[in-house]
Amino acid sequence: MTDPVLELIGISKSFGPVQANKDISLRVMPGTIHGIIGENGAGKSTLMSILYGFYRADSGTIRVRGQEVQIADSQAAIAAGIGMVFQHFKLVENFTVLENIVLGAEDSAWLRPSLARARKELRSLSDDYGLSVDPDAVIEEIGVGMQQRVEILKALYRRADILILDEPTGVLTPAEADQLFRILGRLRAEGKTVILITHKLREIMEITDSVSVMRRGEMVASVTTRDTSPEQLAELMVGRKVLLQVGKSPARPGAAVLQVDDLRVTDAKGVQRVKGVSLTVHAGEILGIAGVAGNGQSELLEVLGGMRPATGRVRMDGQDIDLTGHHSDGRTRRARGIGHVPEDRQREGLIMEFFAWENVAFGYHDAPAYNHGPLMDQNALRNDTAAKMARFDVRPNNCWLTARNFSGGNQQKIVVAREIERNPRLLLVGQPTRGVDIGAIEFIHKQLIALRDAGAAILLVSVELDEIMALSDRIAVMFDGQIMGERQPDATTVQELGLLMAGMTGTVPGAAA
Amino acid sequence: MDKMPKWADVVLLPLISLLLAGAISALVLLATGVNPVAALGVMIDGALGSTRGWGYTLYYATNFIFTGLAVSVAFHARLFNIGGEGQALLGAVGVTLACLMIPWPHWTIALLAAVVASALFGAAWALIPAWLQAKRGSHIVITTIMFNFIAGALLNYLLVEVMKPAGIMEPASANFPPAVHLPNFADMLAPFGIPFSPEAPANVAFLLALLAAFLVWVLIWRTRLGYEIRAFGFSETGARYAGISGTRIILISMLISGALAGMMSVNNVMGEAERLVLNSAEGAGFIGIAVALMGRNHPVGVVLAAVLFGFLYQGGAQLSFQLQIPTEMVTIIQALVILFTGALDQMIRAPLERAFLSLRKARA
Missing domain, CATH: 1.10.3470 (ABC transporter involved in vitamin B12 uptake, BtuC)
Known part of the structure; x- marks a missing residue:
C-alpha cells in the first residue's frame, strides 16, 4: 500500500466559542480524487483554509508526502505543492489569461521573459491535461467554465500536485460540469491528487474515488465511494435518515393567476437583463425557472416582487400591475396577494440585526393586526412569531434572538414561514434552499408543495437543477434574459435542460420532446 | 452568539474609554506642570460642587x-x-x-x-x-x-x-x-x-x-x-x-x-x-x-x-478660570474624551471582546 500524499492529524480550530474543526484527521492517497462532503457550516471550508494557509490550526499536524509542514500562508501552501481553486474566482477581469496566470509568479521585474516562458509552459500544460484555453483572451470576455480552467492552470503553473476545488460546479451548466469532471479525471490519470469539496451527492458518486463526510466540525466517516450510496452519505451528513425526493401528487392547475407578457428589464448600466419574457403561472402549480445564475432570473423575480421597474405587461388574476415603480412597490404587491421568498435572505428577506419577532412582520409590518395606530403591537407580534416558529420548527424557538443568531436553514424557515402563512395567491420563490442544510431543504420543499396543493400559484427560481426537477410541474429554462423553452419534468432530461441552459435549443436524441 | 454581554458594551466600554482619555489628559496636564488630581478636583467642584455648577452643567x-x-x-x-x-x-x-x-x-x-x-x-x-x-x-x-x-x-x-x-x-x-x-x-x-x-x-x-x-x-x-x-x-x-x-x-x-x-x-x-x-x-x-x-x-x-x-464644559471652564490653564488645554481634554469615546471605540472594543472570550473559555 502506498503512503498518503496528504495527511492531516488531529486538526482543531476554534473561532471564539465556536469550534469549527474538532480533532480532524484525513488521509488522501496520491493520484485519487477525494471528495469532502458536508452541510453548510460543517467545517469544510475552514479545514481547506487551514490547508491553504488562511487560518492557523489551534492544534494538529499536516504532512505532505510524509514530511511535516507548517503552512503559515498561501505562499507556503504553494511551496508544498498545494493549489486552490476558489468558489469565487480570483482573476483580474481586464487582464488576459496569460497575464493572470503569471500574476504573482513573475520571474523578475521584467514581464516579457516571464510571459514568454509562461506561454510555452501553458501550451504543454494544455496538451497534457486537455485544458485548452486561448492565452490571449481577456478574462471578462470568456465564459465561467473557461475562467475556472484558468484558475486550474494557475495552480498547475505553480507546480501544484494537490489541487483543492471548493464547490466548483456551483456556477457551471451541467455540460460545463461534465467537462470539468473530464479534466479532473485527466489530472488524476497524470498522477495529480484532487480534493473536491461539495455538498452535491451526485458529484461525489460520479467522480470521486473516496469520500470523507464532515458534520458539525467533525470528520464522521471516510469511505471508498464504490462501497457507499447517496442515501448512506446523506444520512452521515445529517445524522439521521433523510428523504432525498419529496413525494408529490400530480398538479391540478386552475385558472391563470400570473400572466407575464413581453417583460423587459434594463439595469442601471443600460444593459437589458430580461429580454421579452412571457409566462403564465396557474393556481395549484409550480412553474420552475431553471438557468445558470446571472441569466435574468433574479431580475425577473425582483420585478414581480416590486423591487425594480420594468416594461411590458404583468397581470395578476387578470388585473394589470403597475411596473413603473411609481404606484407599486413591495407593499402593494403584498396587498395583491403576492408573497416573495427572495433569493438573498440576508440582504433582502431579513434584517439580520432585527429580532425574530421583528423579522416575522417584515414587509407585513403595516398589517392592522400588528398595529395600534402608529405604535406596533409588540405582544401580538411576539405571539404570532412564537406560533409560526413552532409550526415551522425554527430552532432555537426563541423570538428574542436576532436573525444573525440562527443558522442558514432556520433563517430561511423564518422567511418561508412568514410568506407562506399569509396564504399568498402567488408565491415568488428564489433559491429557497441555498445554504440550507439537508434537513431543512426537505422541510421547505414539503411546505412549498403543501402550499401548491392548497391552490396557490408558485414561481420557483433555482440554479439547483435537482431542486427544479423535484418540485416543478412545468419547467422553463432561462438563458441570456430569454426563455429558451418549456418542458415537463417527467418528459425531459438533465442533459436536455443543460443544453437549454447553455442557450442551445436543439433537442437531444433520446430525450422526449 | 454575541461576543460580549450587553452591559459590557453599554457600560464598561465607555467607562474604559473615559478612563483612558482621563489618563492621557493627566499626562498632558503633568507635562504643563499642573497637578492632575487637583485639576480633577477643580473640575468636579466647579461642575458638581454647587447648585450653580450643576445649573451650568x-x-x-x-x-x-x-x-x-x-x-x-x-x-x-x-x-x-x-x-x-x-x-x-x-x-x-x-x-x-x-x-x-x-x-x-x-x-x-x-x-x-x-x-x-x-x-x-x-x-x-x-x-x-x-x-x-x-x-x-x-x-x-x-x-x-x-x-x-x-x-x-x-x-x-x-x-x-x-x-x-x-x-x-x-x-x-x-x-x-x-x-x-x-x-x-x-x-x-x-x-x-x-x-x-x-x-x-x-x-x-x-x-x-x-x-x-x-x-x-x-x-x-x-x-x-x-x-x-x-x-x-x-x-x-x-x-x-x-x-x-x-x-x-x-x-x-x-x-x-x-x-x-x-x-x-x-x-x-x-x-x-x-x-x-x-x-x-x-x-x-x-x-x-x-x-x-x-x-x-x-x-x-x-x-x-x-x-x-x-x-466637561462647565468643569473645563472652571479649570481655565481657577488654575490659569489656557482654554486650549481644556479643549485638548474635551477632544481626548471625544476621540476615545467616539472615534477610538473599535480600538478598545477588540481587546475587550477577546478578554471576554478567554474568560468564557476559562469558565467552560
Whole structure:
C-alpha cells in the first residue's frame, strides 16, 4: 500500500466559542480524487483554509508526502505543492489569461521573459491535461467554465500536485460540469491528487474515488465511494435518515393567476437583463425557472416582487400591475396577494440585526393586526412569531434572538414561514434552499408543495437543477434574459435542460420532446 | 452568539474609554506642570460642587441632549447628519422670530410657539440636504457640512442687515420681552422650598429635552415609522424588498433630526441669552455627534453622555478660570474624551471582546 500524499492529524480550530474543526484527521492517497462532503457550516471550508494557509490550526499536524509542514500562508501552501481553486474566482477581469496566470509568479521585474516562458509552459500544460484555453483572451470576455480552467492552470503553473476545488460546479451548466469532471479525471490519470469539496451527492458518486463526510466540525466517516450510496452519505451528513425526493401528487392547475407578457428589464448600466419574457403561472402549480445564475432570473423575480421597474405587461388574476415603480412597490404587491421568498435572505428577506419577532412582520409590518395606530403591537407580534416558529420548527424557538443568531436553514424557515402563512395567491420563490442544510431543504420543499396543493400559484427560481426537477410541474429554462423553452419534468432530461441552459435549443436524441 | 454581554458594551466600554482619555489628559496636564488630581478636583467642584455648577452643567447638557438626539435619529436611518450646528442656528432664527414678532401674554404659550418655530426652521434646513440625498444621491455628510457654513453666513446677514435694532452696533437681535423669559431652575424649585443658584442658566428647556429623549425612544423602538427607519438603516435592499420607500425614510428621518437640532435653541436663545447673537449654537451641533456616538444612539445613553459633556464644559471652564490653564488645554481634554469615546471605540472594543472570550473559555 502506498503512503498518503496528504495527511492531516488531529486538526482543531476554534473561532471564539465556536469550534469549527474538532480533532480532524484525513488521509488522501496520491493520484485519487477525494471528495469532502458536508452541510453548510460543517467545517469544510475552514479545514481547506487551514490547508491553504488562511487560518492557523489551534492544534494538529499536516504532512505532505510524509514530511511535516507548517503552512503559515498561501505562499507556503504553494511551496508544498498545494493549489486552490476558489468558489469565487480570483482573476483580474481586464487582464488576459496569460497575464493572470503569471500574476504573482513573475520571474523578475521584467514581464516579457516571464510571459514568454509562461506561454510555452501553458501550451504543454494544455496538451497534457486537455485544458485548452486561448492565452490571449481577456478574462471578462470568456465564459465561467473557461475562467475556472484558468484558475486550474494557475495552480498547475505553480507546480501544484494537490489541487483543492471548493464547490466548483456551483456556477457551471451541467455540460460545463461534465467537462470539468473530464479534466479532473485527466489530472488524476497524470498522477495529480484532487480534493473536491461539495455538498452535491451526485458529484461525489460520479467522480470521486473516496469520500470523507464532515458534520458539525467533525470528520464522521471516510469511505471508498464504490462501497457507499447517496442515501448512506446523506444520512452521515445529517445524522439521521433523510428523504432525498419529496413525494408529490400530480398538479391540478386552475385558472391563470400570473400572466407575464413581453417583460423587459434594463439595469442601471443600460444593459437589458430580461429580454421579452412571457409566462403564465396557474393556481395549484409550480412553474420552475431553471438557468445558470446571472441569466435574468433574479431580475425577473425582483420585478414581480416590486423591487425594480420594468416594461411590458404583468397581470395578476387578470388585473394589470403597475411596473413603473411609481404606484407599486413591495407593499402593494403584498396587498395583491403576492408573497416573495427572495433569493438573498440576508440582504433582502431579513434584517439580520432585527429580532425574530421583528423579522416575522417584515414587509407585513403595516398589517392592522400588528398595529395600534402608529405604535406596533409588540405582544401580538411576539405571539404570532412564537406560533409560526413552532409550526415551522425554527430552532432555537426563541423570538428574542436576532436573525444573525440562527443558522442558514432556520433563517430561511423564518422567511418561508412568514410568506407562506399569509396564504399568498402567488408565491415568488428564489433559491429557497441555498445554504440550507439537508434537513431543512426537505422541510421547505414539503411546505412549498403543501402550499401548491392548497391552490396557490408558485414561481420557483433555482440554479439547483435537482431542486427544479423535484418540485416543478412545468419547467422553463432561462438563458441570456430569454426563455429558451418549456418542458415537463417527467418528459425531459438533465442533459436536455443543460443544453437549454447553455442557450442551445436543439433537442437531444433520446430525450422526449 | 454575541461576543460580549450587553452591559459590557453599554457600560464598561465607555467607562474604559473615559478612563483612558482621563489618563492621557493627566499626562498632558503633568507635562504643563499642573497637578492632575487637583485639576480633577477643580473640575468636579466647579461642575458638581454647587447648585450653580450643576445649573451650568445641566444647561450645557440640555443643548447636547437635543443635538445628540438629532444625530441619533438620523443615524438609525444610516444617515450621518453633520449639520446639527446649522440646523440649530436656523432653529435659533425661528425661536427669535416667535419671541419677537408676537406679544405673548405668558411664557408657556411662547414656549410652545418657540418649540414649533425652532423645529420647523431646523427641519426646513435639514430638508434640502435630505432631498438632495434622496433624489440626487448627493452625499448627506458633504451637503450638511456645507449647510453649516451657509447657515452661519445666513445668520450673519440676518443679524447685521435685518434683525439688528436701529442704533445698536452689535450684530444681535433685540432683547426678548420679559413675558417670554423662561423660568430657570431657581424659579422652578422655589415653590418646593429648594434653593438653587439664580445665576445658573439651566431652565425649563431641560425638562423639554428629557421629554424629547423619551419621545425619540418611543419613535425608534415602538412605532411603525421607527421600525421602518431602523430597517432602512440596516439594509437598503431589505427595505426595498419590504416595500419601504427609501425616499420617504430619508426625508422623514432628516426632518425629525433637523427639528431636534433646531429645538436646542429654545434652551440657549430663549432660556439663556434671551436674544439672538452670532454663532449662537457655539459648536453644540458638533458635540452632538460625539454624544450620539458615546450614547450608542440610544436616548438614555444620549442623556447620560450629554450630562458628561456638560460636566466637561462647565468643569473645563472652571479649570481655565481657577488654575490659569489656557482654554486650549481644556479643549485638548474635551477632544481626548471625544476621540476615545467616539472615534477610538473599535480600538478598545477588540481587546475587550477577546478578554471576554478567554474568560468564557476559562469558565467552560
